Amino acid sequence: MPSDTATHALRPRPRIGVRALVAYLIAALTVAPLLWLLVTVFKPGDEVFRPGLPSRLTLDNITYVLTQIPLGRYVLNSAVVSVAVTVVALALHSMAAYALARLRFPGRQLIFSLIISTLLVSLPVILVPLFLVVKQLGLLDSYAGLILPAIFHAFGIFLLRQYYLNIPRELEEAADLDGCGYFRRWWTIVLPLSKPALASLSVLFFLANWNAFLWPLIATQDPNLRMVQVGISTLQGQYVSGWHYVLAATVVAAVPTVVAFLIGQRWLVDAIKTSGLK
Amino acid sequence: MTVVQRQSPGRTARPGDAPRSGPARGSLAGRRRREALAGYAFVAPDLLGLLVFVGLPMALALGVSLYEADGFGGYTFVGLDNFRLMASDDQLWQSLRVTGTYVVAFVPLCFVVSLGLALLVRDHFPGVSGVRAALFAPNVISLVVVGIVWQFLLIDKQGMLSNVLRPVGLGDVSFLGSPGLAMVTYILISVWFFMGYNMLILLGGLKDIPREYTEAAMIDGASSWQRFRHITWPMLRPTSFFVVVNSMVGAVTGLQAFDLVYVLTRGGPANSTSTVVFYIYQQAFGFNHYGYASALTTVVVAFLVVTTGIMFVATRGGRFHAE
Numbered sequence: 250m251p252s253d254t255a256t257h258a259l260r261p262r263p264r265i266g267v268r269a270l271v272a273y274l275i276a277a278l279t280v281a282p283l284l285w286l287l288v289t290v291f292k293p294g295d296e297v298f299r300p301g302l303p304s305r306l307t308l309d310n311i312t313y314v315l316t317q318i319p320l321g322r323y324v325l326n327s328a329v330v331s332v333a334v335t336v337v338a339l340a341l342h343s344m345a346a347y348a349l350a351r352l353r354f355p356g357r358q359l360i361f362s363l364i365i366s367t368l369l370v371s372l373p374v375i376l377v378p379l380f381l382v383v384k385q386l387g388l389l390d391s392y393a394g395l396i397l398p399a400i401f402h403a404f405g406i407f408l409l410r411q412y413y414l415n416i417p418r419e420l421e422e423a424a425d426l427d428g429c430g431y432f433r434r435w436w437t438i439v440l441p442l443s444k445p446a447l448a449s450l451s452v453l454f455f456l457a458n459w460n461a462f463l464w465p466l467i468a469t470q471d472p473n474l475r476m477v478q479v480g481i482s483t484l485q486g487q488y489v490s491g492w493h494y495v496l497a498a499t500v501v502a503a504v505p506t507v508v509a510f511l512i513g514q515r516w517l518v519d520a521i522k523t524s525g526l527k
Numbered sequence: 528m529t530v531v532q533r534q535s536p537g538r539t540a541r542p543g544d545a546p547r548s549g550p551a552r553g554s555l556a557g558r559r560r561r562e563a564l565a566g567y568a569f570v571a572p573d574l575l576g577l578l579v580f581v582g583l584p585m586a587l588a589l590g591v592s593l594y595e596a597d598g599f600g601g602y603t604f605v606g607l608d609n610f611r612l613m614a615s616d617d618q619l620w621q622s623l624r625v626t627g628t629y630v631v632a633f634v635p636l637c638f639v640v641s642l643g644l645a646l647l648v649r650d651h652f653p654g655v656s657g658v659r660a661a662l663f664a665p666n667v668i669s670l671v672v673v674g675i676v677w678q679f680l681l682i683d684k685q686g687m688l689s690n691v692l693r694p695v696g697l698g699d700v701s702f703l704g705s706p707g708l709a710m711v712t713y714i715l716i717s718v719w720f721f722m723g724y725n726m727l728i729l730l731g732g733l734k735d736i737p738r739e740y741t742e743a744a745m746i747d748g749a750s751s752w753q754r755f756r757h758i759t760w761p762m763l764r765p766t767s768f769f770v771v772v773n774s775m776v777g778a779v780t781g782l783q784a785f786d787l788v789y790v791l792t793r794g795g796p797a798n799s800t801s802t803v804v805f806y807i808y809q810q811a812f813g814f815n816h817y818g819y820a821s822a823l824t825t826v827v828v829a830f831l832v833v834t835t836g837i838m839f840v841a842t843r844g845g846r847f848h849a850e
Contacts, residue, residue, distance in 0.1 A: 354566035378584035431565035460669035522731030
């Protein structure tokens with residue numbers, strides 16, 4: 250076994266070699282389309298198809314879509330739905346995961362298996378019957394119809410349960426001796442301890458719901474309930490020759506996801522890496 | 528009580544699990560009952576939600592497929608007619624071909640690209656975390672935005688890509704306008720979108736391979752290809768398996784099969800990019816053929832279960848066997 254120093258010497262020293270240059274080039278090419286989008290929305294309308302940099306920078310396109318199109322309303326709808334789904338889902342999943350990881354009750358394994366068996370079920374697979382269920386419940390064209398079906402997903406429960414299995418039992422037992430009820434035990438001890446896992450999931454849930462398109466597309470007809478992805482997709486048909494407006498709207502729709510990514514990058518990466526280890 | 532004990536395997540049973548008799552704690556049975564009640568109460572909301580919004584639709588899919596629903600509340604029992612209809616539905620077979628082609632091209636291509644990127648950014652170099660973030664960046668943006676942006680970049684003759692490719696004589700290529708090329712474009716955009724996501728998962732797997740193995744091989748004079756072939760590749764197998772299955776499921780039933788198609792091509796030109804999922808959507812919400820759409824759904828699910836099962840058996844669960 251080589252000593253520490255020997256191990257160290259074997260590792261390639263950080264330097265900008267061919268590998269790094271190739272990596273920079275690929276990274277640049279990957280983000281180029283997105284950067285080009287960003288440049289284009291600040292171009293005057295008549296320069297959209299002109300290659301190269303804009304003759305002047307303008308906020309006209311952004312101002313137009315924010316004032317002449319109910320884009321603000323779409324953004325608001327998406328914000329309400331995304332935040333509601335994220336908060337409620339985290340609370341419910343955390344409670345269920347805590348019970349499944351820590352509390353002993355008959356049928357626990359069965360319930361856990363049932364939940365896990367839905368892990369691979371994606372929206373397109375159950376789209377038609379889900380639509381019929383939500384229609385029967387009278388939830389079409391309502392915020393509830395946008396929010397409720399988006400809450401329940403096995404992945405969050407699964408991830409949190411794995412996390413809770415690793416929380417030392419002693420921390421809970423201290424609370425037990427103080428005569429804490431199970432709800433208080435969850436609220437005052439388990440929930441604060443699960444901040445990293447909750448942070449990962451909140452970024453994931455927010456992004457998934459902000460970016461949701463298919464369900465909002467079929468669950469709502471009312472233009473006042475349009476979520477942002479549906480909103481910008483309808484512009485596609487309306488502004489056939491108005492690419493500068495369509496693109497400005499897509500930038501407005503994309504900004505919150507990029508911000509969420511930049512803030513939550515570390516947690517998001519954790520959640521994605523964990524998903525692959527199981 | 529015996530049930531309770533059977534439900535708690537070795538993991539939850541602890542040495543200190545003996546009945547604790549405290550003056551304020553009540554009997555062991557009472558404690559157990561309180562714990563069980565709390566357990567049910569905590570699981571109930573999520574379980575109920577999953578039953579109503581996932582379980583019920585899944586059960587319903589099979590039931591509805593035996594009916595023809597007109598979308599106005601009327602249902603007629605038609606038995607297996609919906610399934611018989613499939614045989615003569617040319618557009619269904621076309622969409623199955625599209626999804627099949629997409630899976631066969633996208634899954635391996637995306638895996639190879641993602642693995643290449645993961646190996647590229649595995650070791651430290653200045654700015655490596657920025658490079659990783661850049662490669663992942665497309666994945667945080669919605670498929671709708673992605674579709675719109677690429678449509679703009681690929682506009683015939685005037686688009687950015689046409690301008691870039693004009694010097695090499697490819698300025699007039701219609702990337703979304705001809706059937707064969709539209710499919711290629713759809714696949715390449717999907718790879719661009721997902722490669723960063725798969726790269727992160729593979730990076731997680733690469734990080735779990737003990738450094739000592741590769742270092743020992745280096746001392747023994749193994750080439751970088753030999754190190755990859757005999758250490759990295761076999762040890763990465765479980766992660767690779769996960770990535771491939773995940774991509775496959777996504778390619779058939781994921782949002783990429785709908786959102787991107789809807790925005791980028793609407794299934795065209797000439798149905799050349801109309802995936803099964805997109806076709807089901809059209810049948811249900813374009814023509815109100817809910818029964819037929821449900822029947823199609825059950826077929827897709829069966830197809831997916833069978834292929835995933837075959838893969839699982841063929842790769843022995845993707846586990847690494849020290850043979």
